[in-house]
Amino acid sequence: MSITQELSAFVAGLRPEALPPEVAARTRALVLDLAGNIVRARHEAESTPALLAAVRALGLDQGSSRVFGDEATYSPAGAALVNATLGHSLDFDDTHAVAVVHPGAPVIPAALAAGEMAGASGAVVLAGIVAGYEVALRLALALPAGAHYDRGFHPSATCGAFGAAAAAARVFGLDAAGVASALGIALSQSAGSLQFLANGAWTKRFQVGWAGMAGLTAATLARQGFKGAADAIEGRHGFLRAYAPEPVPERVTQDLGQVWELMLTGVKPYPSCRWGHAGIDAALALRAELGLRAEEVEGATLGLSRAGMLLVGEPAGRKADPRNIVDAQFSAPFVLAAALATGRMDWESYRLLDDPVLRGMMPRIACENDPEIEAEFPARMAGKLTLRARGQVFTRTVLVPKGEPENFLDEPELRAKFNGLAAGVLGEEKAGRMALRISRMDQLNDIGPLMQGAA
Secondary structure (H helix, E strand, O other), X not given: OOHHHHHHHHHHHOOHHHOOHHHHHHHHHHHHHHHHHHHHHHHHOOOHHHHHHHHHHOOOOOXXXXXXXXXXXXXXXXXXXXXXXXXXXXOOOOEEOOOOEOOHHHHHHHHHHHHHHHXXXXXXXXXXXXXHHHHHHHHHHHOOHHHHHHOOEOHHHHHHHHHHHHHHHHHHOOOHHHHHHHHHHHHOOOOOEHHHHHOOOOHHHHHXXXXXXXXXXXXXXXXOOOOOOOOOOOOOOOHHHHHOOOOOHXXXXXXXXOOOHXXXXXXXXXXXXXXXXXXXXXXXXXHHHHOOOHHHEEEEEEEEOHHHHHHHHOOHHHHOOOOOXXXXXXXXXXXXXXXXXXXXXXXXXXXXXXXXXXXXXXXXXXXXXXXXHHOOOOOOOOEEEEEEEOOEEEEEEEOOOOOOHHXXXXXXXXHHHHHHHHHHHHOHHHHHHHHHHHHOHHHOOOOHHHHHOOO
16 A cells, blocks of 8 residues: 555544543543633634634634634634634644644644534544544654755644544544545645744644644545545655655654554643743743742853754844744743743733833843754754853753653643633633533544533
8 A cells, every 4th residue: 555545544444442541531631732722712812803703704604613612603614723723822732842743733623523514423533633643743754844844834734734634534434545535635735834933923823723624624525525636645746745855755654553643742831832841941940949030030041953943042133022922932032031030931921021021031041052952853842941140050951841741741730721721711610511521522422512512
């Protein structure tokens, strides 16, 4: 079989009862994590009003599909677009470090919308989510992600479209040929650019949302017999060869069904670009250990990989002067200043964007490509913080940021993150009911009640 055929056969044949219990449990945790992001972003992300206005103008609000934290109903495509865009709007969603992909935001909404369309069980939807994660992440690993980034692509969106297509196709119960066709259709919709970094554009959120909707659309077309391109992954003009200079196609199916890339996906404890998290961990630890006050911080340098520098360290002048939330999410000086000055880095920290203390500290925080940290890439999103305070120099290296698979959040921490995002919007009682339904989603005979109670 070709790589596309082998991957498609895996997706079509993935049975809920065959999933290892730890994979099913981790998948439910990832759904809960994304749901909290969606609920909070529905009500607080600055891009949400324009997104919803456009969805209404396009008629994508006509239907019975649901969005977490929203009383309104949408078409299936509209729900996939909105859930996926909101899921990525806080930059607080899950991350696979080596693939450099946020897989949950495009994949989970596509699977849920497909489940509502098909009246699928929660167990089937859960299997679809697992299939989508495996496809999106394995494609990114085969590019590999660094070369894809160098071409200006955003892998969460480009690979996410394929993952969403696989997830929806599995939920629809398509056979291997149908899944392959869905992937061939997704090939025509795979897009995502890093140009959002130029001005803090909201396109980073939208293109991940579009990937969720594109994947659902691809699977729906395939379900109706629409023919997609053959060999979509490894073909001469397929995804890997078109989107990266030296892909490794065999990586897509390496240990397929034996090693679950979903289990190597981390959850963010901070709502900012993952490349800054090692620095935040280090800053919070040093601040607590030393009992530092903001005025005692003379300066700091964060050592990063080249990939990390691209996202949160350069250009230095712009990173030290963020003008909006997106700028701040991708600014190591901002997130480190927030952590050092306040002892926290959460969604409320963005209210301090114009705080004079943080504004005064940011120009004293620099980033540099550190050889020691570069050697950890791409296996780890590490960082080394060198802090100057009280006339002394303190250094802290964090190889495995909090939330990575080797340092994963425990159940109380996951629930605390969800409550911190959702309870302020829904109230403690509604947020608790939502969390309980998600924790039991694979026991539902029909996924509809999960989504009907999503507001």
